Amino acid sequence: MRMTKKRSLCYLVLLVVGSLAVLLLRNQESSGLQAHSKKVEALTKHPGLMRELKRFSQSLAEGRKLHRTEICSRSWQDKYIKLHKSILRSKQSPNYLVFNCGGINHGCGGYGNRIGAISTIFLLAVLTNKAFLINWKSNISILDYLQPKNIDWDFSKAKLKGLTKGRHLWGKGFERKLSDDTLLFKGNTKGEFLSWFKRTNFVKFFTHQVELVTSQWYFISGIWKNNFLWKKSRRIALKLRGHKYSFIGCAYDFLFKRTPRFEKLLQDARHSLKWENSVPRIGIHFRAGDFSFKDIKSDSSVFVRLEKYFDCAKRLEKILNNFSPSLDISSMRWFLATDNIEVKQYAQKKYPKKVISLGIQVEHISSIKEPSRAGLEGVLLDNVLLSECDILVLSNSTFSNVALGMGFHSSILNNVGDHCRY
Ligand SMILES: Nc1nc2c(ncn2[C@@H]2O[C@H](COP(=O)(O)OP(=O)(O)OP(=O)(O)O)[C@@H](O)[C@H]2O)c(=O)[nH]1
Numbered sequence: 001m002r003m004t005k006k007r008s009l010c011y012l013v014l015l016v017v018g019s020l021a022v023l024l025l026r027n028q029e030s031s032g033l034q035a036h037s038k039k040v041e042a043l044t045k046h047p048g049l050m051r052e053l054k055r056f057s058q059s060l061a062e063g064r065k066l067h068r069t070e071i072c073s074r075s076w077q078d079k080y081i082k083l084h085k086s087i088l089r090s091k092q093s094p095n096y097l098v099f100n101c102g103g104i105n106h107g108c109g110g111y112g113n114r115i116g117a118i119s120t121i122f123l124l125a126v127l128t129n130k131a132f133l134i135n136w137k138s139n140i141s142i143l144d145y146l147q148p149k150n151i152d153w154d155f156s157k158a159k160l161k162g163l164t165k166g167r168h169l170w171g172k173g174f175e176r177k178l179s180d181d182t183l184l185f186k187g188n189t190k191g192e193f194l195s196w197f198k199r200t201n202f203v204k205f206f207t208h209q210v211e212l213v214t215s216q217w218y219f220i221s222g223i224w225k226n227n228f229l230w231k232k233s234r235r236i237a238l239k240l241r242g243h244k245y246s247f248i249g250c251a252y253d254f255l256f257k258r259t260p261r262f263e264k265l266l267q268d269a270r271h272s273l274k275w276e277n278s279v280p281r282i283g284i285h286f287r288a289g290d291f292s293f294k295d296i297k298s299d300s301s302v303f304v305r306l307e308k309y310f311d312c313a314k315r316l317e318k319i320l321n322n323f324s325p326s327l328d329i330s331s332m333r334w335f336l337a338t339d340n341i342e343v344k345q346y347a348q349k350k351y352p353k354k355v356i357s358l359g360i361q362v363e364h365i366s367s368i369k370e371p372s373r374a375g376l377e378g379v380l381l382d383n384v385l386l387s388e389c390d391i392l393v394l395s396n397s398t399f400s401n402v403a404l405g406m407g408f409h410s411s412i413l414n415n416v417g418d419h420c421r422y
């Protein structure tokens with residue numbers, strides 16, 4: 001009798017412990033499931049993005065690079081190269097379109113502005129059968145770094161003496177050093193410019209043998225929508241990788257050949273950063289603002305904003321690791337390009353194992369004063385290296401857009417750090 005009582009007690013204890021264990025397991029499972037479903041919910045907010053991230057993580061894990069494919073349209077190039085040569089050699093009537101940048105305070109803006117404007121003015125030249133030239137005035141010649149590739153766009157060599165000239169400013173309209181005969185479009189904002197551009201017939205609008213255009217805008221959407229050019233433009237300037245900036249990569253590739261001096265700088269820069277192909281890199285462009293060039297100290301809000309960019313990089317790494325656990329996230333590096341020295345110092349101190357950045361002189365190439373050689377070189381290097389990163393966290397800046405376009409990065413994968421979608 002006593003034995004049966006003991007046994008029943010044991011059964012009871014076992015039953016209670018067992019039930020408790022089952023309850024505990026269920027609980028754990030359900031909170032795990034909850035966490036999992038939260039994660040899935042977050043991931044499925046942008047299904048296109050997640051699909052791309054999955055593919056991207058696999059390509060990284062396998063050591064494949066996704067974004068460097070040759071995707072630009074080439075069908076128009078031979079014909080345009082011939083036309084350009086023939087105008088330059090005076091075998092046909094003079095007919096030029098010039099990207100005209102007189103230097104600082106001439107309304108051509110910083111590096112991103114200039115490369116964007118060059119790309120679209122070049123496209124307009126191709127579409128209107130004009131020979132394209134670049135006049136990039138600066139105390140440090142851009143020709144020391146970028147030389148003509150498929151066409152000779154060097155303004156200083158073209159024979160323009162005695163030809164009729166028209167000058168245009170397609171910008172904000174408050175530049176101080178433009179010549180008096182410069183023609184302004186009616187309006188000040190980019191929106192007003194684009195709506196004027198859309199309805200203008202440029203074959204009629206341009207009446208001079210040499211048309212000099214000063215601009216800081218990348219206006220490809222105006223070209224795509226122009227009543228007279230849209231059809232032809234869509235064959236030449238395709239919308240690649242889901243966004244409008246890829247044509248910058250196509251234009252850069254067609255127009256520019258890096259000089260040995262620039263190649264050597266790049267090589268040295270890569271070497272100093274231990275830039276190996278096998279190391280995956282997140283490129284971060286943090287544009288703190290023009291105060292950075294005026295000896296004004298950064299306040300704490302700059303670093304709060306900066307941390308958002310790093311959080312974005314951290315979240316990205318986590319997602320990539322979820323998709324491809326074999327990917328060694330700890331080896332991943334964050335290449336930081338920025339206009340602000342304090343930002344560089346802060347980042348390298350806080351994330352010494354993650355952040356890599358060039359020890360360059362940071363300067364705005366078009367504000368206050370002409371850039372120094374070191375300043376211009378820093379800009380050129382930062383932009384190319386940023387474009388060569390595997391994936392980007394960007395600022396709302398033309399400098400960022402150029403890197404995005406130059407590297408043919410996809411619009412789905414890449415992000416603006418202030419509004420991280422990961
Ligand atoms: N070295 C270096 N310089 C930078 C960087 N970001 C901005 N700059 C400098 O700041 C200048 C201004 O940038 P832009 O390229 O005009 O781009 P943005 O002014 O940010 O863009 P918008 O305001 O849309 O014109 C550049 O010409 C560079 O001189 C960077 O990451 N590295």
Ligand SMILES: [Mg+2]
Nearest residue numbers: 109110113398
């Ligand atoms: Mg600018």
